[in-house]
Amino acid sequence: MEKNLLEKRKQVLENLMKDKQYVPMKIKELAIILQIPRENRGELLEVLDELVKDGKIEQSKRGKYRIAEEHVLTGKFVGNARGFGFVETEDSEEDIFISEANQGNALHGDIVQVSLLRGKTGKRREGVIVKVLSHEVTEVIGTYQESRNFGFVVPDNKxxxxxxxxxxxxxKGAVNGHKVVVEITDYGSESRKPEGRIREIIGHLNDPGTDVLSVVYSHGLPMEFPEKVLNQAERVSCEVSEADCAGRLDIRNWQMVTIDGEDAKDLDDAVSLTMEGDIYHLGVHIADVSNYVQENSALDREAQKRGTSVYLVDRVIPMLPHRLSNGICSLNQGRDRLALSCLMDVDRQGNVVGHRIAETVICVDRRMSYTSVKKILEGDAKEQEEYRELVPMFRMMEELAGLLRAKRKKRGSIDFDFPESKIILDEQGHPTEIKPYDRNAATKIIEDFMLLANETVAQDFFWQEIPFVYRTHDNPDPEKIQQLAMFINNFGYFIKNTRDEIHPKELQKLLTKIEDTPEEALISRLTLRSMRRAQYTVECTGHFGLAAKYYCHFTSPIRRYPDLQIHRIIKDTLRGRMDEKRAAHYSEILPEAAAHSSQTERRADEAEREVEKMKKAEYMEQFAGKVFEGVICSITNWGFYVELPNTIEGMVHVTSLYDDRYYYREETYDMAGADTGKVYKLGQKVKVRVLGADKESGTVDFEIAEEGEE
Structure with missing residues (x-):
């Protein structure tokens, strides 16, 4: 029967393909041509359905079959919690929508073949998955649920x-509520669930830290260091020897400080500042991690694999073992340390009129916190007395930072001043307070000095034409800028741009105009979303957001691999080792190193955001029924999002707007009532009641509170 079916399938296919003058035919006509008896036409229909599914032929609305005009496309299937999904293909930026009924046995992450469905009038292409080429995901993190004779795991990733x-x-002895790592042994079918075996039990969902650990596992973040790496770290000396200092510029007698958060442990940058006439002598001194992490060593391979340190609310997953990151590589107060220093001469206009990059040995005078420096600059007498010998330098730093910021603003640098979230946890890992992170004068000083050092180093090595890793940020997509321009017209703003590109100064002017307006946070966010993501590249194509021609990451080698790689290139150059052979070596390895670093950075960002959303939702669980005031920050077809002053976002679903039938107006970016004419706009202040929060999905649900409700 099956052989007969396959033969008929072949006959149908050959018949359809052999004649270029073929006209669409119905099944009855095909049956006559192929001499298939009436009683066997059901089999022919099965064959035709298979060919349609494979994308070889297509069926018109009138039931006629013809050769398909497009080939089957290949891409990655991305599932959605609501059942549908999308296939991302390389041929287009537009994803292909896949309804739940057309997914076959495809799972999130699978590489699939998809056939486009015709006759659809929607804006998005729609298709049916015809074949799973490979299952890319082999392990899943989830919650175990036990039954009498078996169990099943509900994946955390919706x-x-x-x-x-x-x-x-x-x-493996798992019980209800255990968070587990499942190895998939059978991917199932349309009618049968996937099957697996538990490889590891992470912990019970009620145990402190298990929730964050689940996110760590789901993103494949390496927690433990291999024994070989730890052994290598143990062999590193705890102190700087005189032999280490040989050949280095000795600036241990310079007045310098580190300025970090109170809880920071890996201090990789120190700053110094003096003045001579009208010239500021600024030193940015960065821990010489490359002295202890040799290329191709076990430490180096593990650092490259990790790419970056990951900062979660209750832990740090470091790129390097703590013995290095908190020990010999950390610029601790009163301890001799090896550094790579960028020494810059800056004039009163904020221009670098001279610079030198040198291997140095330093000794930090004081470990300062952002809070202390802020108090000093604000005139706190007690704080000024405690650090009186440093106060003149801090005053000078504030002055220079202001000049640098003004210069960047003049050239068009865009400064997104979004409030980041600071989440306070108790000993059990439960959030007790969430508030905006304070970005003050002290944090800005360090940002300004680090930006200048990064630009100076990048420009130096660009003109030396030495293989290098740059931090680049491409111009925004013109279409997204056009959409932004249309949107801000609703608020009476406009941006001047050509069809092909926009200067960052235009966006900077926009952000200046909206300062201290109700719509500031909203337009700032939409402006950010219209821009591309920064990445690491070997080509110096500039940084759009900073309006900088040259930019790199030089200042954080303890926590970012590109910085460590750059330090090696700098030292090879300073020591005269950058010959043709060494340059060729870097030209070969840097493209992959840059691409991998960009990937690990994205992975870390996603994990950090996921944990933050989870803890915010957990925090809001206690406020069910309570009323808060917030601002509408985003609107979609299914509702709008409201942001509270503490940075927490929640959704008001369109179905919870009971006073009218509301619909989303794309041209004006608002939600309008069909009968009442009531409109909800971006940037509008609203009072909302907390309906509930779901820690697992990291979501918070609101509804509009009634007038006068507290």
Whole structure:
């Protein structure tokens, strides 16, 4: 029967393909041509359905079959918690929508073949998955639920819409509520769930820290260092020897400080500042990590694999073992340390009129916190007395930072001053307070000095034409800028741009105009979303957001691999080792190193955001029924999002707007009532009641509170 079916399929296909003058035919006509008896036409229909699904032929609205005009496309399937999904293809920026009924046995992350469905009038392409080429995801993190003779795991990642069946013999003793790592052993089918075995039990969902650990596992973030790496770190000396200092510029007698958050442990940058006439002598001194992490060593390979340190609310997953990151590589107060220093001469206009990059040995005078420096600059007498010998330098730093900021603003640098979230946890890992992170004068001083050092180093090595890793930020997509321009017209603003590109100064002018207005946070966010993501590249194409021709990451080698790689290049150059062979070596390895660093940075960002959303939702669980005032920060077809002053966002679903039938107006970016004419706009202040919060999905649900309700 199956052989006969396949043969007929071949006959149909050959018949359809052989004649270029072929006209669409119905099944009855095809059956006559192929001499298929009436009683066997059901089999022919099955064959035709298979060919349609494979994308070889297509069926018109009138039921006629013809050769498909487009080939089957290949891409990555991305699931959605609401059942549908998308296929991302390389041929287009537009994803292909896949309804739940057309997914076959595809799971989130699979590489699939998709056939486009025709006759659809929607804006988005729609398709059906015809074949799974490969299953890219082999492990899933989730919550175990036990039954009498088996169990199953509900994936944490809601893009995995199918639970995973666990035979009792593969449960590893897990009980209800255990967070587990599941190895998928069978990917199932349209009618059968995937099957797996538990590889590791992370902990119970009620245990402190298990929630964050689940996110760590789901993003594949390496927690433990291999024994070989730890052994290598143990062999590193705890002190700087005189032999280490040989050949270095000795500036241990310079007055310098580190300025960081109170809880920072890996201090990788120190600053010094003096003045001579009208010239500021600014020193940015960065820990010489490359002295202890040699290229191709076990430490180096592990650092490159990790790419970056990851900062979660209750822990740091470091790029380097703590013995290095908190020890010999950390610029601790009163301890001799090896550094790579960028020594810059800056005039009163904020121009670098001279610079030198040198291997140095330093000794930090004081470990300062942002809070202390802020108090000193604000005139706190007690703080000024405690650090009286440093106060003149801090005053000078504030002055120079202001000059540098003014110069960047003049050239068009865009400064997004969004309030970051500071989440306070108790000993059990529960959030007790969430508030905006204070970005003050002290934090800005360090930002300004680090930016200048990064630009100076990048420009130096660009003109030396030495292989290098740059931090680049491409111009925004013109279409997104056009959409932004249309939107801000609703508020009476405009931006001047050509069809192909926009100067960052235009966006900077916009952000200046909206300062201290109700719509500031909203337009700032939409402006940020219209821009591309910064990345690491070997080509120096400039940094749009900073309006900088040359930019790199030089200042954080303890926590970012590109900085460590750059330090090696600088030292090879300073020591005269950058010959043709060494340059060729860097030209070969840097493209992959840059691409991998960009990937690990994205992975870290996603994990940090996921943990933050989870803790915010957990915090809001206690406020069910309470009323808050917030600002509408985003509007979609299914509702709008409201941001509270403490940075927490929640959604008001369109179905919870009971006083009218509301719909989203794309041209004006608002939500309008069909009968009452009531409109909800971006930037509008509203009072909302907390309906509930879901820690697992990291979501908060609001509804509009009634007038006068507290």
């Amino acid at each position: 893009k995995f819409t199918k639970d995973i069946f666990i035979p009792a013999e593969h449960s």
